[in-house]
Amino acid sequence: MNINVDIANTYIFSGKKQTLIAALGVLLGMSIYIFMNCLVLALDRSVTTNVFKNTAHIRVYHEETISKELVQDSAARFIIVNPKVVPQSNTIIDPNMVSETILRQKEVTVVTPQVNVPVFYNNGKSQISGIAVGIKPSEANIMYNIKSTMVAGDFEALNTNPRGIVIGVRVAERMNLSVGDNLNLTSAKGVNRTYKVVGFFKTNIAALDKTKSYINLVSAQQLQKEGASYITDINVNITDPEDAKRVGKVITQLTGYKAESWQEANASIVAANKMRFIVISLVSSLILLVAGFGIYNILNMTVSQKINDIAILKAIGFRGKDVVKIFVTQAITIGAIGVTGGVVIALILVTILKNTYVGGDIGYFPIDYEGRKFIQGIVLGLLITFFAGYLPARKAAKVDPVAIFRK
Known part of the structure; x- marks a missing residue:
């Protein structure tokens, strides 16, 4: 050798x-x-x-239903129907029960409700369109790690101030706002509310930083003229994000609602x-x-x-x-x-x-x-x-x- x-x-x-x-x-x-x-x-x-700064691993929501294109009558003749979205509520029925059902799955780590509200930000004569996201601050921070994106103010202030709002840094620049200023929001339902700016966040994603804000879940429901059971989305995080598609299918079978994985939402x-x-x-x-x-x-x-x-x-x-x-x-x-x-x-x-x-x-x-x-x-x-x-x-x-x- x-x-x-x-x-x-x-x-x-x-x-x-x-x-x-x-x-x-x-x-x-x-x-x-x-x-x-x-x-x-x-x-x-x-x-x-x-x-993941803006998207949960899985988003659970009420999917819109499309009417069937063909309807067969008793005489075996087909009637062509113009397919369209069937009018219905886009809310999740009994969101607490749905959240508990999802949370029982071993792969799930965080479940939190959310309400998205298209709004106009008003400050004097300045007005820009955006979206206010109604959240439970502590749960949303666990999911998105919002605190790590804060550049001014205190995200925790949302827990103690029901009329607090955290806005994107580009929104603050465009509206000439500072922490402690008041900001008026007008929803598509015509509801007008004034909030106190408690902080700015910066995700380095321009589309979010110049349109998005966070408010309390109850405030978002009020902007939509809805009660405490009004929830548009339930966001879910799991142990392995790459397994989101499979877990999403399981959640759909259990709840009957559409469970969209982050891969489907960001296919490109x-x-x-x-x-x-x-x-x-x-x-x-x-x-x-x-x-x-x-x-x-x-x-x-x-x-x-x-x-x-x-x-x-x-x-x-x-x-x-x-x-x-x-x-x-x-x-x-x-x-x-x-x-x-x-x-x-x-x-x-x-x-x-x-x-x-x-x-x-x-x-x-x-x-x-x-x-x-x-x-x-x-x-x-x-x-x-x-x-x-x-x-x-x-x-x-x-x-x-x-x-x-x-x-």
Whole structure:
């Protein structure tokens, strides 16, 4: 065994240039593979985090019903009917019972009701349209982590002030408001109420920051001229957001209401994440595979150049599997050098980007050290180098020393 390793090391150091080129190929392939996969995971996480600032894992609501297109009468004739939305209340009947039913599911962590109210924000002569979201502050904060987005004021003030309102920072800028000012809201039902601004939030999503506000659930019901049982949405968070579709189907069966997963509500974002993952994974894997072909070509050339040496080894008693071990050891050594260097380069690249401030709403570049991708890259790199060495090694193992000596 030691002799096989010694011979492999001799081949490695006797062809230093070839060894260095092969190791550099693996190094570049490995560093790009790890770096790009860390990048795509971080970007996906950043996008998903922004989605969950405004969207629950599952939204339960009363879906509108469409009338049937064809109605068959007793004479077996079809009457064509213009399909349209059937008029009905969009509220959830007995929301407390529905919430309790959902909360009994083991995957569910948070359940909270919500009322969305289209409003006009009025401050003097200034008026802009937006949406006031009626919430239970403590439950909504657990679901959306609203406190982390606060840039002024105190979100907790909503618990103690029934006429308090927390508004998006762009709304505050457009209406020239400060914490403690009064803001008048007018709903589509014609209800007019004045609220006290207790804080500003900033999600870094312009569409939300310039239109959205949070008020107490009771205040939202009053703006809609409705009672305490008026609930338009029940928002649900679960332990694993990726399992939202399956859990949503279970909730629909239990409650009879539409349970829309965040993936369904943000289908374009999910599709973009998948496309990005496929492209980056494919490109980085191909680069690593090309590095494997580089090792294969070098070892294949080594077998051709050392054919006489191989014949002598077999003539003095080395078996085919010994020859295989020699060249596989050589390949694994080159691969280990390249993988180690690739990991170091990937760590450096991730560290540089992680500490790069890009400004705007993003702040620092969204990337992090993904341990799973580092391990995955190391395993994949060593596997590729193993097979890159094994294939020419099999060829070397089949060498007939007698035929070589005759030449």
